[in-house]
Structures are given as C-alpha cells and as structure tokens.
Amino acid sequence: MPASFVPPRQVKIGDAAAFAGCTPRAIRHYHEIGLLPEPERGGDDRRRYGYEDMIRLLWIRRMADAGIALEDIREAFAEDSADAHGGDGIEAVLERVEGALAAQEAELRRQRTAVQRMRVEGSRMGLLSDLVTERLKGLPEGSLHQADLDTLLVTERIFGPLGAAVQATRFVALAVHPALREESDRVDAAEEALDDSVAVDDPRVAQVAAQRHAFEGALHAVIEESGLDADDDALFDAWDAAHPETGDNEENGSGSSSGRAMSVLEATGKMPYEFSPARLRCMELAAELSVLTADEGGGNPRLPT
Template sequence: MHASFVPPRQVKIGDAAAFVGTTPRAIRHYHAVGLLPEPERGGDGRRRYGYDDLVRLLWIRRMADAGIALEDIRDATADESHDRAGGTDVAHVLERLEQSLAAQQAELRHRRTAVRRMRAEGSRLGLLSDFVARRLQDLPDGSLRQADLDSLLVTERVFGPLGAAVQAGRFIALATHPDLRERSDRVDAAEEALDDAVAVDDPRVAQVAAERHAFEEALHARIEDSGLARDDDALFDAWEALHPAPAPGPGAMSAAAALGKLPHDLSPARLRCMELAAELDAQEPRKSKEPQEP
C-alpha cells in the first residue's frame, strides 16, 4: 500500500485517550498535576489535541508503563527547553529521570540497611544512627539499659548524631564501671524522691544537689582517665570528615525548639536541685582526679 497515514489536525479527548491506550480521566489527571499542558478548546468548549499532544501522551504512557512515577516525569520535564517543533527533548528528560531514579535507589538501599540493622540489633540500639551506634558496638550485650538508649534517642533528635555520640561516652563509662552505675542509681533515686510534696527550701534539695555535683565530678574524672574524652575529639574529626559543609536537613528542628516541645514532669524541688547543682558546677572547676566519696 502506498497510501500514507494523515491524522486529523485535532481530536477530542476521547479519541486521544483511545489512540494512546489510556482513559480521558487519566489525561485530565495529567493536566491537573502539570504533566501535560492544557490544549486549546474548540468552539464547542471541548479540548482538542494535536499531533504533538498525542506524541507527548505516548511517551508519558511508555515511561509510566516502565514504572516511572508521574511526579518524577513531571519534575524531570518542568524546566526543560523545547525544540523548534515545540516538543520536549526526550533524551535529556530520560537522562534526568535516570539520575532521579538512581538517587531514589540509593535512598532505598540506605533505608533497607537501617531496617536490617534494627532487626539485627533487636533493641533500641538499632533505632540510633550508625554514627552513634558505632561508638557503642564494643560494649557487651545487655550492658546498656533501656533508659540509656532512650536518652540517646532523645539527644540525637535534639542535638543530632554528634551530640548523641558524645553523650554515649557517659553511658559507656557507667556500663563499664559498676561502682559508678551504683552511685548513679543512688543519686537518681534521691532526685526522684524530690516530688511535689517536698518544698524547694527543704534541706534535702541542697543535699541532693551536692550529691549530683560530686557524682558528675567523679564521672568526668573517670571518663578522662579511661580515654573516653580523647575519643570525643576523634568523634569531632570523624564528623567533620563526613560533613564538611553541614546544613540543616528537611524537617530539621533547632535545639531550643526541640527542648521546648519535650514534656517535663519535674517538681519545683527537683528543678531547684538542678539549679543548685549547676551553680556548684560553675563555682568549682573540674578536677583531673576523681574526688573521694565522703
């Protein structure tokens, strides 16, 4: 046959959908999401699609059938220049789509690795970032308490992985020095006893503040002696190497904003105890050696 196919100059949406192998509803959705420009309407007020519109619909359908999301197709074509015929440079679009899919694939690998690690850890340790978890990886199983891991999870949300990794040194010291852990438990219990029934000027408030201050001095000295403080310096170097130009990520929250959203259930007496302990800490510089318990 020598007859050539001469398509009509413009067709209605139903004919365009039938030719492409889709539905009028799908084409209207392409318009709504900005994937396909709205065509001119005829004298009857109905959309009319030309040859270039049908070609664009065809390659949209081909890419969609290949599993490419419509949003990705739209984003890849949003800023593309058009050639003389008014069509989009499909090769350039596909290049951008490949880059987008590669980035998504990398993100999926990252998520899968995170989920796999959470399953392997079998505890809250798996919920922490790799940067924090690596500092805790040499500790024996069960040496960290659930409350320790919960505190690290909150710290990472407020101050980021670096802040939580630094705080991890505290829990490493407690996990590897039973005497410090027992002393910490005693101070914690004394603070918890400062409930709403205790007045802020009760002598126990100042006594517990002094105990907290003395314990923090002892803990700091043990951290210094064990070399954990030097590990903190290495953490800063490692963090800077991984993040040479840090920038807030999507949904990032400032420390002040995050702390303001944390629920606090502390009695006035306990808050006063914390203030007194902070004042003692500011008055007395930390010692290089652990102070003797009275």
C-alpha cells in the same frame, strides 16, 4: 488486518482511556492543566480523539509511568514543539528526573543500611549514627538501658553524631561499672521523685542536688582513670580530620537526616521535658556545686567501683 475491518477515524474518551491504560478522569485532568489539547467535539458535544491526540496521550502515559511529573511533561512538549528535531525538551526533563531518582536511590540505600544495622545490633541502637553505635559496641549484654538510647537519640538530634558519641562515653562507663550504674539509677529515681508535689525550698531538693554532684564527680573520675576521656579526644581528632572545612553550625555534625538542621538553641527550645519546678531547682543547685568545686580546685567525690 482483515480487508473488511475499517479502523475508526476518531474515538470517544472512554475508548481513548481504555487504549491508553488510564481513566477518562485522568484525560480530563490532562485537558485542564493544558497537557493534552482539547480535541474536536462531535454533534453530541462529546470529545472525539484522533490519531495525533492518541499519540500524544500515549507519550504522556509512558512519561508519567517513568516517574516524570505532569508539569515536566507539559514543559517537554512545549519545548519540543519549538524544535524541529524534537528531543531537547525531554532531554532536560529526563536529566532532572534521573537526578531525582538517583537521590531517591541513595536515600533507600541509607534506609536499608539503617534497618540492617538495627537487625545486627538487635535493638534501636542500630538506628543511631555509625559514630555512636561504634562507640557502644562490645558492651556487656543488657548493660545499656533504653533510657540511655533515648538520651543519645535526643543528643544526636541537637548536637549531631559527634556530640552523641562523646556523650556515649558516659553510658560506656556505666555499662562496665555495675556499682556506678546502681548509683546512677538511685540518683535518677531520687530526681524523678521531685515531682510537682515537692516545693522548690523542700530540703530534699538540696539533698538530691548534692547526691547528683557527688555522682557526677565519681563518674568523671572513673572516665579519666579508664582512659575513656582519651577516646573522646581521639573522636574529636578523627572528626576534625574528616570535616576540615565545616562551618560553626556544622562542626559537631548538628542536625540529622530526619528533618532540617537546627541551631542548638532552637532545638533545645523545641524538645519538651516533664521537669517540675523542684527538679529544675535541683539541677540549678547541682550546677552551682560543680562551679564551686571547680573554683576551689577540689577533687571529685569517689564512689565504689
């Protein structure tokens, strides 16, 4: 440097912030949390920063830029001050930071995979788990309804990927049997018509319940005849082989990456449905018919395929 240049022995907070690449407000915050010791003050009662203050400030900024939390930086300085050689404190902090960054990297890879799968599938189906999307691959274009994917999304949240993959069997059968899909749409519409204007003892409630029972029997028969139930058995076997030691709450992969895992009862109680009293009664009657049919050993009603 030129012989005539004499560097300052101390600088004010504005110059310190400019040199360190931060703001005076940030430096004041470092003082408040005990990360940067308060420096001497001049005759004007303003802070004056010397060489050691600036060295510490520069290290603080470099660590913060590396993603280290301020409380971890403070801990590292505290431990280093007790170590003649330094390094032990920051080593422990860096180990934690590296672990956190590795977890973030894994999450980013998972998110990118989901987006790529969605692009390949060309629909929101790609955002369901691999187990479910594999089950739905190869179906005729346009054979899946958005309502099908909505249902699978809810099922996966409550029962996990395995539960949704098994339920996907239903939509596979509907996708490859147009007459069955048509009947499904008709029964769904009849149930939706049981709104709040319909009394629970309205004759239509029992009629729609009988239609639902007949449809479910026909659907079950198609699933059996097409061998889709055997595919379900294979799914269970593959899942058991891949998850040999999971507990009761995890055996079906309940929960998801989107929030903490919940029990089936807890999750069911948190998902709202706009079911009128008449529609709920219809569901009860359909369930009673299923139990009655099972007790009597009756066969499943048939629909044209």
